[in-house]
Amino acid sequence: NIKLDRLMKTIQQSAEIGTLPNGGICRLSLTDEDQKMRSLFLQWMKDCGLETRVDDFGNMYGRRKGRNNERAPVLAGSHLDTQPKGGKYDGVLGVLGALEVIRTLNDLGIETERPIEIVNFTNEEGARFQPAMLGSGAMAEIFNKQTILNMKDQKGFIFGEELERIGYKGLKENRQQDPFCFVELHIEQGPVLEDREKSIGVVTGIQGMSWLEAAITGRTSHTGTTPMNRRKDAVLLASKLIAKIYALAEEIPDLLVAVGRIQAFPNVINTVADQVVFSIDIRHPDDHVRERFEQQVKESLSTMTLVEGMELQIKDLDKIDTDSFSKEIIEVMEDAAEKHSFSYMRMLSGAGHDAKYLNRITPTAMLFIPSINGLSHCEEEFSTPEDIEKGVQVLFDTVLTLANK
C-alpha cells in the first residue's frame, strides 16, 4: 500500500516553492518558481531510479522499466504549475501521486509487464500562457508548434524563450506520443463529490469550453468637461456588456460563464477610457448549448455596442468540445475503488485537464477526490489526507493493473 506520510511530506515540499501568505501557491508556468519545482521533481524521479527526459515543450518524463520494454508504457501524471492564487493540490496531486505510485512499486519490489512513465506537463493552468493544457495539447499535436513557441504572456514574454531561459527546452524525440494509456488523478475543484459524500470520482469525460476575448473601442475624453452624452466611455459599455453576459447565462441550466480578466486603457482616473479588453470563459456539458450561448453572447454584445456608437471585436482564444474517456479504464478504476470499498461515483469534469488532450491519442481516464467546499483556484483549496490516500491508492491499483495488461 502507498505511504501517506511520505506523500504528504512531498506535497508539503512542493508547497514551499512559491508559497503565498495564506497557504496557497503562486507558481506560474516557466517562472523561476516553476524552474525550482522542476529541478526538485527531477531529483525525486532520479532518486527512484527513473530514467528522465524532457521534450521540446518542457514536458518532463520519468520511466520505470517493465519486463517487456518494447511494449507501450502506462503514462500517469498531471502538472506542477499553479494559478497566481492557486492551491497546493491542483495538478500537484496528480504528479506527486504518480511519483508515490512508483515509490510504492519500488518498496514492494514489483516488476510490471509494461514500463510506466510519470509526467509533468508544462503550462496546464493557462494562467500565464493561453491556451491552457498547453504541454499536453502540444504533445498530442493539437496546436501548431511555431504558434505555441512564439506565444506571449500578458507582459510580452515569449513562451519559447522562457522555456529556454529556465533550461527546460528538451528534444522533440523525447515526447511520449504512443503510450498504452494515460491516467490522471486530480482534485475535483468543484462541490459534487462532497455534496454526494463520495471519496472517489471516476471521471467519464470533460465538459467543453470556449475562451473569448472582447475588445471595446470608444474614445478618450476629459472627465471634468465632457458632457455625458458626448462620451464614448468604454468602461461604462464594458460594465453593461459584462452584466449582460451573466444575465444571459442565468437562463441556461448548468451553463458556467466568467469574466476573469479585464483591462482598461489608458486606465487613468480623469480620462474617459477608450479601450477595455476582457476575457469570457464559457463551459457546458453539451457542446450545442455552449455554442448557442457563445453565438447569443456575440450577437447581443455587438448590438449593444452598435447602439452606443462604439466598436467591438470578439476574438476566439480557445475552443474545446466535450470529450468522453475510455470505458475500459473507467472499469479498471471502478474495480480498484470497489476492491478497497471506497465510495465512488461516475462524473463529468467541469475543468479542463491534460487528460483531455491525451484522450485524443490514447485510452484515457481520470480520478477525482473531493475538494472541501468545492473550492479551487484559490488559496483555501483543500482536500483531506484521508481522501488523498484513497485517491492515490486507487491510482496505484489502476496503474498496476494496466501495466500488466
Place this chain on the structure above:
Amino acid sequence: NIKLDRLMKTIQQSAEIGTLPNGGICRLSLTDEDQKMRSLFLQWMKDCGLETRVDDFGNMYGRRKGRNNERAPVLAGSHLDTQPKGGKYDGVLGVLGALEVIRTLNDLGIETERPIEIVNFTNEEGARFQPAMLGSGAMAEIFNKQTILNMKDQKGFIFGEELERIGYKGLKENRQQDPFCFVELHIEQGPVLEDREKSIGVVTGIQGMSWLEAAITGRTSHTGTTPMNRRKDAVLLASKLIAKIYALAEEIPDLLVAVGRIQAFPNVINTVADQVVFSIDIRHPDDHVRERFEQQVKESLSTMTLVEGMELQIKDLDKIDTDSFSKEIIEVMEDAAEKHSFSYMRMLSGAGHDAKYLNRITPTAMLFIPSINGLSHCEEEFSTPEDIEKGVQVLFDTVLTLANK
C-alpha cells in the same frame, strides 16, 4: 502684438517630446519625457533673459525684472506634463503662451512696474500621481509635504525619488508663495465656447470634484467547476456597481461621473476574480449636489455589495470644492478681450487647473480658448491657430496691465 508663428513653432517643438502615433503626446510627470521637456523649457527661459529657479516640488520659474523689484510679481503659467493619451495644448498652451508674453515684452522693449514670473507646475494632470494639480497645491500648502513626497504611482515609483532622478528637486525657498496675482491661459477642454461661438472664455471659477477609489473583495474560484450560485465574483459585482453609478448620475442635471481606471485580481481567464479596484471621478458646479451624489453612490454601492455577500471599501482620494476667481482680474481680462474686439463669455471651468490652488493664496483668474468638438485628454485635442493667437494676445494684455498696477 504677439508672434503667432514663433509661438506655434515653440508648441510644435514641445509636441515632439513624447509624441504618439496620432499626433498626441504621452509625457507623464517626472518621466524621461518630462525631463527632456523641462530642460528645453529651461533653455527657452534663459534665452529670454529670465532668471530661473526650481522649488522643492519641481515647479519651475522664470523671472523677468520690473522697475520695482521689491513688489510682488505677476505670475503666469500652467503645466507641461500630459495625460498618457494627451493632446498638444492641454497645459502646454498656458506655459508656452506665458513664454510668448515674455518674448513679446522683450521684442517691444517694455519695462513693467512689477516683475513677471512664468511657471511650469509639476504633475498637474494627476494621471501618474494623484492628487492632480500637485505642484501648485503643494506650493500653496494645500497638501502635506511628506505625504506628497512619499506618494507612489501605480507601478510603485515614489514621487520624491522620481523628482530627484530627473534632477528637478529644487529648494523650498524658491517657491513663489506671495505673488501679486496669478493668471492662466488654457484650452477649454469642453464644448461650450465652440457651441456658443466665442473665442475667449473668461473663467469665473472651477467646479468642485471628488475622486474616490472603490475596492471589492470577493473570492477566487475555478471558472469551470464552481456553480454560479457559489461564486463571489468581483468582476460581476463591479460591472453592476459601475452601471449603477452611471445610472444614478443620469438623474442629476450637469453631474459628470466617470470610472476611468479599473483593475481586477488575479486577472486570469479561468479564475473568478476576488478583487476589483476602480476609480470614480465626480464633478458638479454645486458642491452640495456633488456631495449628495457621492453619499448616494456610497450608500447604494454598499447595499448592493452586502446583498452579494462581498465586501466593499470606498476611499476618498481627493475632494475639492467649487471656487470663484478674482472679480478684479476677470474685469481686466474682459477689458483686454473687448479692446481687441474678440468675442468672449464668462464661464465656469469643468476641469481642475493649477489656478484652483493659486486662487487660495492670491487673486487669480483664467482664460479659455475653444477646443474643437470639445475634445481633450485625447490625441484628437485641437484648437485653431486663430484662437490660440487671440488667447495669448489677451493673456499678454492682461499680464501687462496687472504688472503695471
